[in-house]
Amino acid sequence: MAEAELQHLREALDGFRSDFRRLRDEVGKVIVGQLDILDDTLMALIAGGHVLLEGVPGLGKTLLVRTLSDCLHLKFQRIQFTPDLMPADLIGTNVVMETSAGGKRFEFQPGPIFGNIILADEINRATPKTQSALLEAMQEHSVTIAGTTHRLGEPFFVLATQNPLEMEGTYPLPEAQLDRFFCKLLVKFPSTADMEAILDRTTEKKTQRAEAVLSGERIVEMSRLIREIPISNEVRRYGIALVMATHPEHELAADITRKYIRFGSSPRGAQALILGAKIRAILDNRYHVAREDLQAVAPAVLRHRLILNFEGQAEGVPTDDVVAQIVKNVKEPAKAA
Template structure:
């Protein structure tokens, strides 16, 4: 990608649209700038987002507001232990034709949308969770041997509560790996709480207005993929991924001691794509090592599986990623 006047104009428009979308969401969502930024980076990267935080921090509101600002079709599914795959994907129903014949017709489920909010995703059984796998990776749904395309763009934004363990089913590794990033939603500080109360206890409740369409998000995604990355910077990203594997010769002590399985190649793809988007937002036309470092936590924290010792000692995967970042030259 040469830094021509046209390229500069495209990147300037990219930053302008990103800022417009972020600011529109900010009219409703108080604070959480890093979460909003991280979510938008995932969407532009074509990935899905897992939001983790205690109840009441606005995770669901963030997803609703994002759908409002993007002028996209939005569906919300409350995941519960009795939710079945057909409740999510849809099912074939028997209908009677005018000439009294019987025929099967597919009735689409809520997954046929642009933005799917999977609320409390870890409360559904593994059978229902697995129904999302094909949709998240292939953007298709297969029912009774027939494959149906999902609308584009298609994003899954899932929430989960880290505290409530009773009646929950931890997401399997294959499911976690399909999330571009895992974002930790923190409790607001004093000034943010004051602003939340001002907005939510008055007569008028703010609401986001549509500022971008889905086609624009797809175009921004294509532009991000054209940003060049030097071989040594790409190798730095690869080195970070390899350092998450305890059996690799370059793995640091923190990995060998606490990690059972490291990141998949999907982690490397997400790392590079997110870094390219950061480069554009920073006004550059190439990826730097700092871009990769900046997105490493969000991209890798859910792709590292701790061993027994790590779990017994209460080690956080964030601690492992930070140790890897310190140990890998860059």
């Protein structure tokens, strides 16, 4: 890389770090604690992926999404998933309209999916038929109705929430849809100090409100920039090895993988692993990806891509334990076939 190009990249990465911190600080005016959740959510947004948030009610999942939308000059849409929600309620439908000449014509009425930041609240309460309506939108950033494809705006970011406790009347997300999420984040209960801060911000006269600091165009620029960060062949092979080790039949599989996992991660997991590691490298003021970056993002991008076998389900084995064992066991990069 020429010196002029390298200098241009350095300046671009300085701007990336500055804008990322501005966005994080602005969201932090409203959201207390949960810094890891916030960083991983912003990572997925910039990487062009989607996020699945899992946690009990009242932990601020919905507030996080709404606050993030306040910080960006983007269109926000909230969709409350219920058992009676139909696909047309989500993506829209063609309706019959009367023309000025007295004739009839079809006109497309877009649904709430036509936005930039989509909050799919309690996504597992909708039927699989409605859940599947999200698949094309999440993967292709478009929806097809009556043979006509309608493009969605860019950036397009779906942040779905689900409650792990109330399972009655819910429909677990199919593996194909889970795989569309860049990462799955587990929202934990706040600490005592965070609880005090939450009460200060929500029960006093003065309330905090986030202001818009970035545009959608800037998010797209940042998404393109991360793909310019180099990654060595050795580190890339190490990332591949981490993904291969999630498959019980592979030679790199850990004992816990062979015992409890039925199917491992798809190639999308490897893509998310690399992109997330690149963002982490940028934020750490580095111009290359290290193994530690891959290890740091592995739980968030792999936990929902591992399918437990019967024994794993019966014993309630957390997939995070499997990922941790894989990271511990995989020492050398996989050799090219």
